[in-house]
């Protein structure tokens with residue numbers, strides 16, 4: 001088997017083709033990183049069909065909205081947007097509005113009935129998007145919400161819509177099999193499937209060849225990534241191996257990943273991270289709750305003790321690894337004691353940062369069918385606020401520990417406050433602000449942290465040859481690379 005590094009044709013450019021002589025499409029994306037990645041697949045499909053990207057609703061012939069269903073407030077925002085699009089349709093006859101993503105999959109015809117909506121397309125129907133749009137000429141609204149067991153869009157080169165040309169997402173799998181009782185994702189994104197690693201490595205290489213310096217591998221549960229060669233079922237690749245393959249693309253390509261699942265995150269991933277300096281030391285490890293009865297009810301398939309054992313292993317193998325998490329406040333029948341258990345777990349771990357939510361009932365999930373959403377709203381809010389307040393103090397404490405340290409930072413943009421200042425992230429995913437000193441977006445620099453807030457490190461660039469040797473990218477050991485390539489029988493034609 002060979003990995004072939006080549007562009008398929010001019011449409012597999014990683015950047016959007018801007019051409020206002022072509023039909024114009026505007027894509028608005030809500031929700032998670034996976035949706036951002038999916039919108040890039042949609043743009044790729046539409047570019048091949050002769051559309052070009054535009055940057056405002058007013059210019060668009062086709063407006064697409066990639067939607068999120070994870071909590072009710074995410075859906076309410078979209079309903080609000082539909083009213084705005086309806087106004088635009090009244091002003092400019094003939095424009096087309098399509099709803100993509102999780103909400104399209106969940107609500108199907110209910111969305112199609114909205115007067116603003118012409119097309120509804122679920123997450124596995126993006127190859128069909130150009131046909132759906134052109135079929136509108138029949139006078140009928142169009143819908144495709146068929147979920148697939150195989151679709152990974154492996155052969156489609158996403159067209160990147162990021163502004164900086166430095167960091168990109170790569171989707172490595174789709175769907176989810178975990179069935180956490182509160183979660184709508186398995187219903188709207190279907191069963192889990194892993195993408196062919198050759199196509200993942202090829203995409204990472206292509207991004208690197210086009211000047212990208214960082215890739216983030218995306219999956220709902222990256223630790224359950226498993227690809228088996230359909231031509232040779234004895235040959236398979238797990239997540240640790242995939243991570244290594246991507247890290248081997250180039251020592252100066254940073255590799256990140258999200259999301260890890262505490263029940264599946266094995267030591268292999270941690271050792272691989274330790275082996276490769278270009279795999280960033282940051283693990284997003286959602287805990288959801290610190291209480292065993294809640295974890296059981298959420299169907300998370302780990303206990304607090306098991307979770308803490310994973311955290312201890314991270315700290316042992318990767319002492320400077322940042323750990324971040326997701327927490328849900330006020331899940332069904334959560335008691336004050338359960339809530340206190342969450343706070344005490346947070347104190348034990350001291351997360352670098354966290355995404356924190358109130359439980360939001362999602363129709364037809366296991367929790368909606370079997371449990372009562374019985375924590376009063378005011379109580380959910382109080383508990384969430386306590387969680388946020390505690391986390392803010394932990395974020396600040398974690399950041400304070402970095403003051404005086406030197407980190408390698410990839411420059412990703414200019415500061416909102418001043419053009420003279422740049423922003424970038426440390427391997428631990430902490431945002432740094434520092435004076436530009438002649439450096440530019442896409443450069444790696446070393447910075448010393450001078451002070452911090454709970455959200456940002458304030459730093460200065462240090463230029464010292466000695467530092468480069470200590471903290472820089474080491475050459476990837478050729479012998480390891482060769483051993484690994486032989487192990488999974490993938491030959492990289494650049495070697």
Ligand code: 5AD
Pocket residue numbers: 070071182183184286288326327328357358359360361362
């Ligand atoms: N209510 C609140 N938060 C939720 N999440 C998932 N489903 C729900 C829900 N019904 C959160 C979890 C998950 C993150 C992506 O969103 O914390 O990890």
Ligand code: SF4
Pocket residue numbers: 176177178179180183184185186220221261
């Ligand atoms: Fe939802 Fe659980 Fe799957 Fe995450 S792992 S997407 S929370 S079902």
